[in-house]
Amino acid sequence: MSTLIHLLWLPLVAAVLPYLVPAGARLDPVGFGRVASGFILAMALVQVAAFDYAEPERMQQSMNVAWIPAIGVRFHLGVDGISLPLIVLTTLLTFLCFLYLGRRETPDAKLLTALLFVLEVGMIGTFLALDLVLFFVFFEIVLIPMYAVIAIWGGEKRRHAAYKFILYTLLGSAVLLAGLMLLGVSAGTFDMVALSERQGFDIARGVQIAAFAFIGLGLAVKAPMWPLHTWLPDAHTEAPTVGSVLLAGVLLKMGTYGLVRIAVPALPEGAEFWAPWLGCLAVVGIVYGSLACLAQTDLKRLIAYSSIGHMGFVLLGIATLTATGINAALFGNIAHGLITGLLFFLAGSIKERYGTGDLAGIGGGMLAKAPHLAGVLAFAAVASLGLPGLAGFWGEMLALVGAYQPGAGLPRETFVTYMAVAAVGAVLTAAYFLRLLGKITHGRSGTGAAVADVHPVEWASWVPLIILVVLVGLWPKVLLALTDGPVRALIGAGS
Amino acid sequence: MNVIQEIDYAAVAPVLVVALAAVGLLLAGAFELGAKWLGWLTALALSAGLVAVFTLIPGEARRTFCVPETLRGDGPASCSYVVDQFTLLFQGIVLAAAVVVVLMSLADLEAADIPAGEYYFLLLCAVTGAMTLVAARDLVLLFVSLETLSLPVFALVALKRYDGRATEAAVKLFLVSVVSAAVLLFGVSLVYGTTGAMHFDRISAASVEGPLEAVLTAGIVMVVAGFAFKVAAVPFHFWAPDVYQGAPVPVAAFLSVVSKAGGFAGIALVVALAFPAQDHVWGPLLAVLAAVTMTVGNVMALRQTQAVRLLAWSSVAQSGYMLAPLAVGAGDIAQGIAATAGYLAFYAVMNLGAFAVVHRFAASSEENLLADYRGLARRNPLSGFSLAFFLVCLAGLPPGVMGLVAKVLVFKAVVTGPVLWLAAVMAVNVVIGLYYYLVWAVRLFAPGTGPMLPAGLPYRLALGVTGVGAVVLSVVPQLLLQAVFPTG
Numbered sequence: 001m002s003t004l005i006h007l008l009w010l011p012l013v014a015a016v017l018p019y020l021v022p023a024g025a026r027l028d029p030v031g032f033g034r035v036a037s038g039f040i041l042a043m044a045l046v047q048v049a050a051f052d053y054a055e056p057e058r059m060q061q062s063m064n065v066a067w068i069p070a071i072g073v074r075f076h077l078g079v080d081g082i083s084l085p086l087i088v089l090t091t092l093l094t095f096l097c098f099l100y101l102g103r104r105e106t107p108d109a110k111l112l113t114a115l116l117f118v119l120e121v122g123m124i125g126t127f128l129a130l131d132l133v134l135f136f137v138f139f140e141i142v143l144i145p146m147y148a149v150i151a152i153w154g155g156e157k158r159r160h161a162a163y164k165f166i167l168y169t170l171l172g173s174a175v176l177l178a179g180l181m182l183l184g185v186s187a188g189t190f191d192m193v194a195l196s197e198r199q200g201f202d203i204a205r206g207v208q209i210a211a212f213a214f215i216g217l218g219l220a221v222k223a224p225m226w227p228l229h230t231w232l233p234d235a236h237t238e239a240p241t242v243g244s245v246l247l248a249g250v251l252l253k254m255g256t257y258g259l260v261r262i263a264v265p266a267l268p269e270g271a272e273f274w275a276p277w278l279g280c281l282a283v284v285g286i287v288y289g290s291l292a293c294l295a296q297t298d299l300k301r302l303i304a305y306s307s308i309g310h311m312g313f314v315l316l317g318i319a320t321l322t323a324t325g326i327n328a329a330l331f332g333n334i335a336h337g338l339i340t341g342l343l344f345f346l347a348g349s350i351k352e353r354y355g356t357g358d359l360a361g362i363g364g365g366m367l368a369k370a371p372h373l374a375g376v377l378a379f380a381a382v383a384s385l386g387l388p389g390l391a392g393f394w395g396e397m398l399a400l401v402g403a404y405q406p407g408a409g410l411p412r413e414t415f416v417t418y419m420a421v422a423a424v425g426a427v428l429t430a431a432y433f434l435r436l437l438g439k440i441t442h443g444r445s446g447t448g449a450a451v452a453d454v455h456p457v458e459w460a461s462w463v464p465l466i467i468l469v470v471l472v473g474l475w476p477k478v479l480l481a482l483t484d485g486p487v488r489a490l491i492g493a494g495s
Numbered sequence: 496m497n498v499i500q501e502i503d504y505a506a507v508a509p510v511l512v513v514a515l516a517a518v519g520l521l522l523a524g525a526f527e528l529g530a531k532w533l534g535w536l537t538a539l540a541l542s543a544g545l546v547a548v549f550t551l552i553p554g555e556a557r558r559t560f561c562v563p564e565t566l567r568g569d570g571p572a573s574c575s576y577v578v579d580q581f582t583l584l585f586q587g588i589v590l591a592a593a594v595v596v597v598l599m600s601l602a603d604l605e606a607a608d609i610p611a612g613e614y615y616f617l618l619l620c621a622v623t624g625a626m627t628l629v630a631a632r633d634l635v636l637l638f639v640s641l642e643t644l645s646l647p648v649f650a651l652v653a654l655k656r657y658d659g660r661a662t663e664a665a666v667k668l669f670l671v672s673v674v675s676a677a678v679l680l681f682g683v684s685l686v687y688g689t690t691g692a693m694h695f696d697r698i699s700a701a702s703v704e705g706p707l708e709a710v711l712t713a714g715i716v717m718v719v720a721g722f723a724f725k726v727a728a729v730p731f732h733f734w735a736p737d738v739y740q741g742a743p744v745p746v747a748a749f750l751s752v753v754s755k756a757g758g759f760a761g762i763a764l765v766v767a768l769a770f771p772a773q774d775h776v777w778g779p780l781l782a783v784l785a786a787v788t789m790t791v792g793n794v795m796a797l798r799q800t801q802a803v804r805l806l807a808w809s810s811v812a813q814s815g816y817m818l819a820p821l822a823v824g825a826g827d828i829a830q831g832i833a834a835t836a837g838y839l840a841f842y843a844v845m846n847l848g849a850f851a852v853v854h855r856f857a858a859s860s861e862e863n864l865l866a867d868y869r870g871l872a873r874r875n876p877l878s879g880f881s882l883a884f885f886l887v888c889l890a891g892l893p894p895g896v897m898g899l900v901a902k903v904l905v906f907k908a909v910v911t912g913p914v915l916w917l918a919a920v921m922a923v924n925v926v927i928g929l930y931y932y933l934v935w936a937v938r939l940f941a942p943g944t945g946p947m948l949p950a951g952l953p954y955r956l957a958l959g960v961t962g963v964g965a966v967v968l969s970v971v972p973q974l975l976l977q978a979v980f981p982t983g
Contacts, residue, residue, distance in 0.1 A: 068900065070837075070976035071907060122893075133903055141893040151937070170892075170929050174922035181906040182918070210915070214922075 002063030003047070004077045007087065007124050010040050015117035018110050029113040030106065033098040037091070040120070044091040047079060056081030057485035059130065059193055067134070073190055076130040081482035082260065082330060082490075083127040086253060089337045090123045092464065093249045097242040099461040100345060112153065115145040116242065123250045127257060132180045132190040135262070140173055142251060146243065154238040161238035168221055168231035176218025176258075182211040183266060196265035199492050205269045212270025215263045216278065222255030225278075225315055226285035229308050236304035237357075241348025244300065248307050249341035253333045256314050260326055264318065265490040271321055272409050279319035279403070283418045283425070285312035290428030294435065299347045299357045302436060303340065306384060309429060310336045310392075316422055317399035321410060323488050325402025330483045332395025335472060339392055342380045342465040349373065349458055350440075353451050359436070364443025370453040374441040376462060381433040383469050386426060390473035394480075396426055407491075503559035506578045509547040509586055510626045516540030517619035524612010534601040534953075537615040538594055541622065545590045548583055552978075556580075560636075562694070573694035575633045581832070584978050585629035585760045588840050592752040593622045595847045595960060599745040599854050601953035609654045609743070617647035617654075618749070625753050629760040632768065633694040634683045634718075637761060641679070641725070644757050645672045648750065652742040664741025671724060671734040679721025685714030686769075695768035712776050718765055719777055719784075725758030726814045729788040736795075739807035744857050747803060748850035751810040752843045759817055759839055766821060767828045774825040778913070782822035786920045789815025793927040802853045802863045805931065806846070809889065812928055813842055816905050819921060823912025834908035837979040841901040844968060845888040848961030852882040855954050859946035865935060869943025878948050881962045883936040888965055890932035891925060896969040900976075 014036035021027045052060055059078030067075040079087065094116060106112055118141065125138030143166060151162035184190040186203045203211075221228045236244050264271045289309030296302040310332065317329030350366075350373070351357040366374040383390040386397075403419035406412060454462075472479060504511070520533055520540075551557070558574035567573070597618070604611045624643030631637040649672065653665030687693060689711040690701035703711045720731065727735040739747040766777045792812030799805035820834035855878065856871075857863045872879025888895030891902040902925060909918045968975055 066973075068973045068976060070973055070980035071900075071904060073903075118894075133900075136903075137893055137896060137899060140899065143892060144887070144894070166933065167926065167930060171923075171926045174925040174929075175919075177902065177925075178906055178910070178918045178922045181903065182910045182915070185907055185910050 002061045002077060003043075003050070004061050004063055004079060004128055006043050007040065007047070007091075007128065008121055010036070010043065011117040011120040011124070014040070015114040015121070018113055029110040030098060030102045033113040033116065034095070034102060036117070037095040037098045037120070041091040041095045044087050048084065048088060051079070051084055053481070055485070056084075056482050057489040062130075064130075067131075071133075073133040074131050075134060076191060076193075077128040078130050078193070079128060081484075081486045082257070084482060085330075085334050085479055086127045086250075086257060087124060089253075089334055090120065090127065090250050093245060093337065093341050094120045096341070096345075096461040096464065097245055099457060100348075101242055103455060103457045106153075108152065112149070112242075115148055116246070119145040119149075119246060123246075123254070126254045130192045132184045132192060132195075132262070135192070135258070136173075136177055136180055139176070139254060139258070142254070143169055143173070146247065146251065149243040150235060150239045153240040153243065156238070157234070158238045161234040164231045165235040168228070172218045172221030172228070174218075175214050179211050179214025179216075179218055180262075182207065182214060183262070186211070187266065192262060192266075195262070196490050199265065199268055203267070208267045208270035209273045210270075212263055212267045212274050215267070216259065216274060219255040219258040219263065220281075220315075223252060223259075223311050223315060224255070224308065225281050226288050226308065226312070227281075229285065232308065233301050233304040236307070236344075237298060237300045241344060244344040244348070245341045248304075248344055249337040252307065252311055253337060256311065256318065256329060256333055259315075259318050260329060260487075260490065264321065264326070265492075268492070272407075275319045275321050275407070275410055276414055279316055279415060279418050282312045282315035282319055283421045285309065285315065286422050286425035287428070290425050290432060293432040294428070297359050299350060299359060299362070299436075299440075300344070301357075302359075302432070303343045303347055306429065306432070307336070307340055309425060310340070310384070310395075312425070313396045313399045313422065316418060317395070317402055320399070320402035320415060321407035321491065322402050322405065323484065323491060324398055325406070326487045326491065327480055327483050328395050328398030328402055330487070331398060331476065331479055334479060335391035335395045335469075338465050338469050338472070339380060339383045342376075342462060342469070343384060345458070345462055345465075346373070346377050346380055349454075350377070359439050362440050364440060366441045366451070369451040372454040373451075376454065376466070378437055378441055379466065379469075381437055383473070385430045385433040391469045393473060394476045400426075500561070500563055501559075503557050505551065506557035506559050506576065509544045509551070509590070510623055510630075512544045512547055513540060513590075513619055513626065514623045516543075517616050517623060520619065521612055521616040524610065524616065528612070530604045530611035531601065533611045533615050534597060534604060537619065538597045540619065541590050541594045541597065544626075545587065545594070548586050548590060551578055552583055571694075571696040571700065573633070573696055575636045575694070576627075576630050577632045578630055580978070581760075581763075581836070582630045584836055584840070585756055586626045587978070588756050588843050589622060589625045589629070589753050592756070592843045592847060593618065593749070595851065595957050596745050596749045596753070598953045598957035598960070599748060599851055600743075602855075602858070602951050603743060603745065608657060614651065614654055617651050620647040621651070621749070622753065625757040628757045629764075631764070632696070634686065634698075634769075635693050637764070638676075638680060638683060641757065641761060642676060644754060645676070645725075648672075648746070648754065651746045651749070652738060655743055658741075660741040661743070664738040667734050668738045671731075675721050675724030675731065678717050678724075682714045682717025682721060685710055686718065689714065695764065698769040699771055711773065715770055715773055715776050716780060719762060719780060722758050722761045722765070723784060725761070726755050726818070727811050728784050728814050728818060729791040729811065732788065732791070732811045735811055736804050736807040739810075740801065740803050744803060744850060744854035747807070748847055748854070751806070751846055751850070755810070755814065756839055756843070759835055762818075763821060763832045763835060767825070767832060771825040771828070774828075778822055778824040781818055782914045782917055785815050785818035785822055786917055787815075788812070788818060789921065789924040793924050793931075796931050797927065799931075800865055802856065802865055802868070805865065805935070806849060806853060809928065809931070810846065812924065813846070813889070815924070816902070816921065817842070819914075819917055820905050820908035822914050822917060823908060827908070827911050830911065831908050833979050834904040837904045837976055838901045840975050840979065841888075841897050841968065841972075844961055844964045845885045845895070845898060848885040848958070848965055849882060849889065851954065851957040851961060852878050852885070852948075855948045856946070858949055865938065867945040868935065868938050869941050869945055870939070871945065871948075872939040873942070874945065875948045878958065879939045881958055883939050884962070884965060886932045886936040888969070890929045892929060892933075894969065895965070897965055897972060900972040
């Protein structure tokens with residue numbers, strides 16, 4: 001009996017439980033959320049402890065039972081070196097979100113708690129599912145809760161942002177579903193393990209190209225890839241802090257994870273055909289994201305655009321179709337989740353204190369007013385711009401290395417060009433984060449009002465992220481050793 | 496020559512039960528039995544029919560009304576009435592849906608000025624027609640049962656005599672149905688003229704060559720078009736919104752599920768059994784019909800402000816999804832039919848659920864505007880949450896896994912065939928559909944004032960049956976799909 005199923009039913013029960021408590025008994029939903037999400041995080045850490053690190057490429061703790069035998073859909077779960085870090089990231093960020101939420105009164109806290117737990121079910125399920133249809137079901141579960149989180153607890157233009165978010169992602173999902181069906185039907189199985197083992201040998205080239213286009217397009221909306229990114233800045237800006245954190249920290253990863261887990265291994269010829277295009281759009285995304293950042297005046301919007309740039313590096317890594325590149329992508333996924341999660345927490349706290357997210361409105365001199373807050377912001381910003389020794393560095397560096405030596409069958413000159421352009425993008429990243437720091441942490445204070453420094457609860461929800469950013473940055477092997485085996489197995493490079 | 500034949504009464508038992516009950520209810524109505532009693536008796540009769548269907552499931556396929564051996568010549572057995580898994584599945588869908596329609600009608604008939612005996616008589620007649628239609632394996636029985644399904648429905652629509660809109664709707668439906676019947680009949684005569692046969696197995700065995708092939712092609716197109724009216728496929732759809740809106744809401748629900756089930760069964764039977772060799776004719780035809788139907792239905796649904804009209808257009812769009820798997824051609828038609836049947840069964844549950852709430856809403860809000868649904872989930876949590884769930888199911892989005900599985904069925908069937916482009920059209924349409932369902936669902940939770948829904952046992956039962964059905968099927972879709980794909 002697999003223990004993975006606990007990671008799914010626990011959050012589901014946690015979502016429903018506050019509604020079953022009789023009206024008389026007072027239950028603080030956020031307090032309950034902290035305990036329950038902490039317990040789920042502990043369950044995820046049990047998986048970390050039980051994981052057999054000698055064979056990270058093997059699907060462990062597998063559970064495989066018939067679900068809809070009529071159409072060959074199975075309830076197939078498993079965890080390997082690729083999904084394990086993502087599970088930990090998901091459960092950790094959810095837990096930290098609940099910690100953070102508890103600082104102040106939230107309207108409709110019961111509903112928010114329930115939605116966050118349903119969100120967690122979808123996120124964890126996406127990373128555990130090993131059946132195409134099951135993957136899709138979990139992939140879709142996150143949509144409605146995230147939509148509601150933006151639409152109910154968001155900022156002024158929340159309705160517009162929420163609709164934009166859901167329409168874009170729904171279009172992506174419908175295309176994704178068509179692609180998954182095409183893949184599953186032409187291969188004769190929905191089993192993701194079997195699909196990646198067979199490496200698409202018996203699927204005709206034309207079908208592979210079509211299926212990759214469908215699946216890639218569907219996942220690229222979520223990632224998001226330029227030019228399908230336009231929902232992201234609005235959604236991030238309007239979403240409440242916990243929504244932004246989970247959106248940037250986990251939801252975006254579901255897109256790139258799907259590419260690595262499904263599209264690349266099961267459709268190698270399709271991947272080879274589209275990789276140069278994917279790489280091109282990824283690089284455009286990197287440069288575009290950086291340039292757009294330079295022009296932003298809103299803190300959250302700036303971080304949102306920086307996400308487009310960082311996810312561009314992840315996509316570039318995937319486009320190289322090499323073990324190095326895909327490892328870089330998975331590393332970048334986790335690093336971006338930790339750093340951008342932290343950045344959005346900070347943005348939320350800053351916006352709360354100053355009453356505005358506008359850079360000019362915040363003014364300068366935060367280092368003098370709230371030195372710890374400014375310090376953490378500076379730390380997160382330099383981590384995000386890829387300072388060596390912190391988590392952000394390795395994903396970008398390895399993606400560039402991967403592009404220098406792309407997979408066999410890919411045009412090397414093209415990818416070397418991509419590498420050069422992406423490197424320029426990385427420099428631009430440094431520019432806009434330094435500009436950000438110069439504007440708000442340094443300089444003269446604009447307003448005289450006092451600003452509270454970091455609250456203990458804020459420390460509690462940020463310190464784990466800070467520690468992990470440093471840990472992963474100094475010791476990248478902790479992640480790479482996990483992902484390398486499964487990546488080589490997936491792209492058939494042999495270990 | 497012995498032309499007297501045995502009738503397999505077990506095979507026709509479900510139809511007999513319903514037909515006899517229809518007569519019984521007409522009499523009971525004449526003797527002024529209360530409307531409430533008549534309603535419960537109707538539900539009971541339909542349930543008895545359902546039980547009869549279930550008892551037939553374990554056995555082998557039954558055939559009756561066959562051509563006697565002495566007249567058969569070298570041809571196949573040619574039975575007009577066949578009870579196989581397909582028949583039983585559709586009869587089950589029809590009966591179960593009719594039970595929910597009766598539950599919805601119960602509240603109406605007590606209050607409104609509608610003669611209950613006639614109402615239930617007509618309803619059961621239509622159900623009898625639908626049940627015979629899905630068992631028919633020759634063109635004559637197919638046509639007769641289709642008319643048995645259609646004729647009572649005009650009267651049902653018109654039963655609100657004091658309401659001008661209902662009368663208009665009835666006339667519209669009548670004219671459209673008569674035209675479609677004429678088209679169908681003309682098609683049937685062309686097919687008979689070219690193949691010399693009425694039984695499906697003989698039609699498919701006949702070889703038509705030379706100039707007659709064009710005539711047969713015309714016949715097939717007309718037969719398909721005749722059924723396309725029934726399922727409200729574009730361009731034969733224009734009657735649907737007005738009729739749905741004008742008719743009593745339970746009758747609209749009946750039209751959208753039971754009549755439609757009959758239409759789809761008819762198309763599936765004809766193309767798969769009678770014209771497998773001519774799939775170059777009906778394959779592309781159905782593909783284009785499906786694409787146009789889903790697109791027009793969804794785009795029009797976007798603009799609706801009235802609940803029943805929105806459901807009408809959405810049901811046009813859903814017809815498009817259900818047509819799509821049938822377009823795969825004769826090679827994969829078995830899978831295609833299974834996908835259509837599965838979709839229809841899921842659709843029946845979620846659509847009837849939505850209709851149940853909308854019907855209840857109509858009791859307190861004559862106009863039934865979408866804007867009035869604001870805050871329903873706050874005022875009537877059970878109805879509001881149920882409606883939201885049905886809408887999410889119709890949209891095909893988790894937690895409405897049932898609707899998602901239905902979409903998976905159709906996508907899976909479509910990508911096997913030569914109509915891959917249809918999958919792309921469908922993908923775009925699914926998104927449009929999601930939008931208007933979702934806007935409606937969100938409105939239920941928005942703050943706002945509006946009418947409270949009256950409670951009542953029949954309503955609770957209707958909502959309970961569909962709601963529990965939708966939740967259970969979302970967790971274990973296999974329960975239903977094992978009937979659709981019996982071999983696994």
